[in-house]
Amino acid sequence: MSKNRQHAAEFLDKALADGVNMREEEMHFSYNGVLYPTVVCNPDTFKALESFEARKDDVILVGYPKTGTNWLDHILSTLESTAAKYTEEELKQQVAIGKELAMAQRLEFGDPEIYERMKKFPYRRILITHLHPQALPTSIFKKKAKVLVLIRNPKDTAVSYFHFSNGMTCLPTSTWDQFFTKFMTGKVGWGSYFDHVAEWDKYINDENIMAISYEELKEDLNLGLKKIAKFFDFFLTEEEIQNVAEKSSFKAMKEKSSETHGSAGDIFFRRGTIGDWRSLFSEAQNQEMDRRFEERLAGTKLGAKIKYDIYCKVRGDKQPS
Template sequence: MSMNRKHAIKFLDKIFTDGSKLAPEEKLFSYKDVLYPVILCQPETFQALETFEARMDDIILAGYPKTGNNWLTHILNSLKITAEKYTEEEMKRRIDIEEQLAMTECLEFGDPGKFKRMAKLPSRRTIATHLSPQSLPSSIFKNKAKILVLVRNPKDTVVSYFHFNEKMPCFPASAWDAYFTDFMNGKVSWGSYFDYVKEWDKYIDDENVMAVSYEELKEDLNLGLKKIATFFGFSLNEEEFQRVVELSSFKAMKEIAHKSHGAFGEVLFRKGCVGDWKSLFTESQNQAMDRKFEECLAGTKLGAKIKYEVYCKV
């Protein structure tokens, strides 16, 4: 959502401070049978979520946690800023507004009053979320905002999520085997990965919805960015595309992680690779994940997008 990092860093630093004060059993709460971290989300915010009024020109990014959301949010903002050719004065005005409104990165993060404050943000707004479609405000679909759905193969997702939980004090720590079991059963923050992908698969043929995979962006970021730009109506020349690509590589983002995300940067930008699941998965876990994918996602369009046979087989 934000081009301004000052408030974002302050918010992220608070996560570390406040999260470390909580006992493990205090770190998560359940809302409609889905777990969420109390430091990031509030039940009252979910209750107020339906008051959010989407705009037709909003840029919505929906991705399950640890599928590349921060990376793609950065890309979307870079494409938007480059295409709309903000002047220095316009950029400063937008940054000042976001700072005054204390905007957080994710739709469901923060206090319930944020939705009224979001109405004061100038268009176009970039809005990220980890929520499934049935949990999103109805205005997003009613007003035909364009939604980019991000997916990543489940084996790399669970490994990345595990390492993230280890280092983030707002999540209860867990050993790998126990975390794997919780992930497979949907007993992690934001719920079941498999349910998430299945629910978004129902919308994949909508004209206002486009899917992109983490893996295809890693394979050819230039081509991926051009598809995304076309979907959202961003107009860039080849030189502008190349500049966004160069600034959006994992290496480039990791180098500025401390500046862009404070202490959170080291946690957020760990490896950024495909295939890291091989470092933790046992043979029995491999077989369990293969069966789960076949049961839940084989035959779906988003399941095909993930290219499970390519990225998740030994």
């Protein structure tokens, strides 16, 4: 669980250690036509996930890799604990229970028995996942659990994913040109970015599903926190919202990244800016991404929320950061 930061750091440190001696062809496996990283996922866990029992009060965050899920995980955990007014003793109990149950920090991570252990968690659960809706257990939708869908513009997502992959020993390294081709063809962990956004767009009119963008959170974090709090029925004062925002700045999280993410802290929290794609994209790659976005996501509600023309078009003016 996200409340158990120490366990998350240990989990990531083990993943890095396990990846050191792995051959590139061993680093991913395919499940239902989508690639997943071997050190954190396995096919038996995916089979067990099908029968996972969601709770109506589960707080669920969905986001493609490198769209800001680690950042928003922290935000959700802080909002929920602030709203719930847990005592110090209750917070200690949550950490102890989380470590005892050895629950991974992503819904699809870990061993197949993880879902049985999750049943024993007595507090409101915060569940984070990179999966598209068809890969999630049907109980999430049947129980009408609330799902927050996080999106980020595809150019910055690709660049962030490239640096992340090259920094993690358990993922294949590549040149930018090689990675760009993999990203555009969906030959990376969790598959195609475009498939992910397009599939979640089909659910966006559901009253139990809300979308928020990485860019709007960067532009006005306080406003974004208020939207999230309202959606999940977290009742916080203006002062509490401001306090959460201060604790959730990129600088604050980067400073604590070694505690929350172990030796991978600097890899997870590299820059946290908008417009970093300009450092790597060639003119041809810009045009290819523009065409793909137009073909797959233009005209969709999530596509509109990305504000592609503002954040991804080549201009002489400086992009927001």
